[in-house]
Amino acid sequence: MKRLEELNYYELLNLDENADLGDIHQAYLIAVSTYSRDSLASHSILSEEEKTNMLKRIEAAYTTLIDKNKRLFYDKEVLKIYVDENLRNRNISEISSKFVQHNGYGFQSKRDITDESDRGEKNTFKHTESTIFGGAHLKNIREMKGITIDEIAQKTRIRASYLKALEEENFEQLPAEVFSKGFLKAYAKYLGLDPDVVIRNYKFKEG
Amino acid sequence: MSNIDTPIIPDEPRKQIWAVGGGKGGTGKTVVSASIGILLAKAGNRVIIIDADLGGANLHTCLGIRHPSTTIADFLLKKVTSLDELLLETPIKNLRLISGANDFLTIANIPFAQKQKLIRYIRNLNSDYVILDLGAGTSFNVLDLFLISDSNILVVMPEPTSVENVYRFIKCAILRRLNNALNNSRFQDIFRLATEARGNESVKTLYDLLERVKQIDSSVAADLKKKINTFSPKLIVNQVRENDNISLGSSIKDITKKYLGVDLDYSGYIPYDEKVSESIKRFKPLVTEYPNCSASLCMNLTMKKLLNGSKLSDGQEEVEESRNEEA
Ligand SMILES: Nc1ncnc2c1ncn2[C@@H]1O[C@H](COP(=O)(O)OP(=O)(O)O)[C@@H](O)[C@H]1O
Ligand SMILES: [Mg+2]
Numbered sequence: 001m002k003r004l005e006e007l008n009y010y011e012l013l014n015l016d017e018n019a020d021l022g023d024i025h026q027a028y029l030i031a032v033s034t035y036s037r038d039s040l041a042s043h044s045i046l047s048e049e050e051k052t053n054m055l056k057r058i059e060a061a062y063t064t065l066i067d068k069n070k071r072l073f074y075d076k077e078v079l080k081i082y083v084d085e086n087l088r089n090r091n092i093s094e095i096s097s098k099f100v101q102h103n104g105y106g107f108q109s110k111r112d113i114t115d116e117s118d119r120g121e122k123n124t125f126k127h128t129e130s131t132i133f134g135g136a137h138l139k140n141i142r143e144m145k146g147i148t149i150d151e152i153a154q155k156t157r158i159r160a161s162y163l164k165a166l167e168e169e170n171f172e173q174l175p176a177e178v179f180s181k182g183f184l185k186a187y188a189k190y191l192g193l194d195p196d197v198v199i200r201n202y203k204f205k206e207g
Numbered sequence: 208m209s210n211i212d213t214p215i216i217p218d219e220p221r222k223q224i225w226a227v228g229g230g231k232g233g234t235g236k237t238v239v240s241a242s243i244g245i246l247l248a249k250a251g252n253r254v255i256i257i258d259a260d261l262g263g264a265n266l267h268t269c270l271g272i273r274h275p276s277t278t279i280a281d282f283l284l285k286k287v288t289s290l291d292e293l294l295l296e297t298p299i300k301n302l303r304l305i306s307g308a309n310d311f312l313t314i315a316n317i318p319f320a321q322k323q324k325l326i327r328y329i330r331n332l333n334s335d336y337v338i339l340d341l342g343a344g345t346s347f348n349v350l351d352l353f354l355i356s357d358s359n360i361l362v363v364m365p366e367p368t369s370v371e372n373v374y375r376f377i378k379c380a381i382l383r384r385l386n387n388a389l390n391n392s393r394f395q396d397i398f399r400l401a402t403e404a405r406g407n408e409s410v411k412t413l414y415d416l417l418e419r420v421k422q423i424d425s426s427v428a429a430d431l432k433k434k435i436n437t438f439s440p441k442l443i444v445n446q447v448r449e450n451d452n453i454s455l456g457s458s459i460k461d462i463t464k465k466y467l468g469v470d471l472d473y474s475g476y477i478p479y480d481e482k483v484s485e486s487i488k489r490f491k492p493l494v495t496e497y498p499n500c501s502a503s504l505c506m507n508l509t510m511k512k513l514l515n516g517s518k519l520s521d522g523q524e525e526v527e528e529s530r531n532e533e534a
Contacts, residue, residue, distance in 0.1 A: 001436070004466075014464075030457045033458060034461050040365060040366075041455055043367055045466055133501070141508070
């Protein structure tokens with residue numbers, strides 16, 4: 001338990017010291033929404049001024065951690081910690097192929113959820129998990145039901161790679177939306193879900 | 208370090224008590240309790256589910272029982288001598304219900320001795336799991352039932368009053384937990400101050416509380432700190448209507464940690480789903496009647512998280528000794 005004033009940048013954003021760019025950006029988005037003016041989470045507990053101050057600190061934390069050199073300096077000189085660079089960069093190649101621009105900062109838009117197990121999984125809601133019937137959610141449901149992609153592919157005659165792309169929200173690998181929607185419907189139906197509800201909630205594009 | 212020679216004798220699995228609370232009424236505590244109970248029972252566990260919402264009992268409805276023949280009031284009014292006599296079969300195998308009462312009794316005004324007896328009997332129930340569906344409010348009796356549990360589940364919905372209530376509930380629970388652990392009149396003034404603090408002042412006060420206790424007795428302060436660190440309620444966001452609301456859980460977790468000093472687990476969200484009220488109207492349990500509706504599916508996913516993260520807290524709270532609420 002720490003006083004607010006004593007929280008370092010990582011603690012402020014609830015990040016591990018090994019956090020990669022994707023983690024940092026995701027944490028930043030959540031933090032901003034937590035302390036924004038109209039945030040449901042903070043309205044009863046914080047004053048406008050407290051929220052503004054918090055947002056300033058969050059901004060400072062973010063701009064430092066997202067910048068490789070500033071972050072190194074902060075780690076070394078302020079926190080006096082040494083972090084193995086390799087840990088942070090381990091999926092940088094994977095990230096770079098999926099980078100999108102946002103506020104001028106690059107970030108990993110879609111997390112590879114297959115490496116979930118080796119991260120501090122406890123409570124960290126992945127970006128892709130934050131959509132009702134988003135890809136990650138559908139995958140969770142499928143796995144919970146013990147159904148494999150191949151099984152669905154066989155029964156629906158839809159290519160496994162497309163089904164996988166739907167779960168990963170990997171739109172580059174999918175055909176035109178009208179077709180993909182058809183795939184998603186069949187997939188949803190196979191899982192026992194209401195296809196219309198799934199279609200309504202699934203986001204085919206960023207945003 | 209390793210002692211390969213000694214055979215590992217698994218501990219007799221201890222019964223787990225799970226409590227579902229969170230302050231405000233209408234957030235979905237009862238629906239969640241019923242679903243959790245059913246899913247645990249369906250997984251082969253022996254489950255007893257108790258409607259501890261005295262005055263507002265409706266758990267039986269969610270389990271498809273129209274007119275429970277006995278209720279917990281029979282125990283409190285000494286018509287029966289043990290909780291076992293109150294166990295009602297439900298439509299679900301392995302799941303039994305102790306129904307709540309809807310008469311003059313309210314949880315807040317059960318006398319202290321009665322509550323102690325109730326807690327003792329709950330702990331002695333023979334079952335793998337006991338689920339407590341708590342009523343609204345933050346009376347000592349509600350808090351104590353919450354705190355005797357191994358798993359403390361909070362249900363919140365995306366609505367200002369519910370969010371406000373859940374913070375209040377967490378704060379009252381942590382102070383109560385510390386107070387129960389302390390049970391020493393030397394510190395009562397410090398606690399009174401902490402209880403009165405609001406909003407952002409709360410954590411400062413919790414922090415200051417530890418500091419002030421430390422000045423009097425540092426080992427007591429260390430114990431209290433441990434009590435805070437080992438208190439990790441699980442949060443479920445229910446009745447989610449927009450995607451934005453999903454991150455509400457992460458936001459509440461963040462604020463609770465920073466401003467109340469308590470580390471929550473965000474265990475999952477349940478979408479708003481018409482099938483929930485439909486199942487209640489039809490007197491059918493949601494997760495068995497509509498196993499594939501979005502609420503049920505999310506209930507299943509949440510259940511998985513609850514079970515994964517069910518590292519037990521540091522043992523059930525002892526409230527036997529604390530009689531602080533008695534004037
Ligand atoms: N996920 C949900 N979707 C739609 N309605 C819900 C959902 N959860 C709860 N409800 C509705 O809210 C009402 C209150 O739920 P209940 O579990 O009795 O709340 P509590 O026990 O917290 O007072 C129920 O009658 C139910 O119809
Ligand atoms: Mg209820």
